Amino acid sequence: MRYSALTIVKEALTGHKGWKPVWREPEPKPDYDVIIIGGGGHGLATAYYLAREFGVTNVAVLEKGWIGSGNIGRNTTIIRSNYLLPGNEPFYEWSMKLWEGLEQDFNYNAMVSQRGILNLYHSDAQRDAYARRGNAMHMAGADAELLDRDGVRKMAPFLDFDNARFPVQGALLQKRGGSVRHDAVAWGYARGADSRGVDIIQNCEVTGFQIEDGVCKGVETTRGPIRAKKVAVCVAGSSGRVMAQAGMRLPIESHVLQAFVSEGLKPVIPGVITFGAGHFYVSQSDKGGLVFGGDIDGYNTYAQRGNLPTVEDVCEGGMAIMPMIGRARLLRMWGGVMDMSMDGSPFIDKTHIDGLYFNGGWCYGGFKAT
């Protein structure tokens, strides 16, 4: 078994020998029952549940970089099931129930923290829309509470309630929403899948599909061809590029979304707060950093970095709703590539090519759905 680069770095930094890799680093076999392309949250969860629920373990997860290098390690870690539409709400509520038992299930500390999520409203029309959404959530068995201004003030007294443009009138609260340590989710799923026999193969980019008489029989990779009975594509922001190799053009655009973390502060923000009117949302990590974000950058790209005007725009949104954020210094920021579907809803489906499956179109909300 080869040691990963991470293991070598850890040994060099700490002087401790014998770090055990969390998963094996096997060489690819010539064929598998199932190949999953993409070692992000969805690819690893697919492998884990195939093994755990269905006993399908002759599976390889092929990742072009390292586990966690995509959006699973780049998101702002929010989980919630506060959706409106019948196609979405039951799905995300089921996901929420999986989060609630996840750490026991895969025996890994993923720091699932249900601290609540507040969606602020600023007008009667927005209040009515959130009341409707809360009712839809109740009908799917989710929790939802409509708070008035005083209810929000009790939870988040630091907000600018009398903001001239967007005075805070209240919020939709989902107490079971919150955050989860994102990369621990990848590591937990990877270890759980690996221990059941799944091969997790890093530094293995898929460069083409072997399609014979309309049937997908395997893939071409930077580490050679690999045959498979079934191939699942879970590559998030690279969906368009990878599915183009199978001759498919998707109704999905790739856009960059940035995230920001401030220096560590004492506990100040109780849960997650979203300010949709100003395109800003924020929570506080266990290390004390304010974790926040806003709009996508607004142009098509596959680059995992963003531009400065969006930084300014997001920070303006933060200043508008919680002016005290201006006292905190920005520590770091990064970008991830979003697979934006036209109506904001994802696909998990067969394709017209037998044996080829597609998962994507998660937009900026697919972490909670892993």
Ligand SMILES: Cc1cc2nc3c(=O)[nH]c(=O)nc-3n(C[C@H](O)[C@H](O)[C@H](O)COP(=O)(O)OP(=O)(O)OC[C@H]3O[C@@H](n4cnc5c(N)ncnc54)[C@H](O)[C@@H]3O)c2cc1C
């Ligand atoms: C800044 C930011 C904030 C976000 N905040 C939230 C949030 O708070 N809550 C939420 O629910 N969602 C959030 N999201 C969205 C969420 O992160 C994504 O929807 C989700 O992670 C996508 O699924 P994934 O984890 O499988 O993707 P990824 O982790 O991106 O996995 C796809 C993998 O495929 C690999 N790949 C690509 N091409 C190939 C190839 N040819 N061969 C092999 N491998 C390949 C990539 O390297 C990558 O590792 C956010 C995203 C960003 C960028």
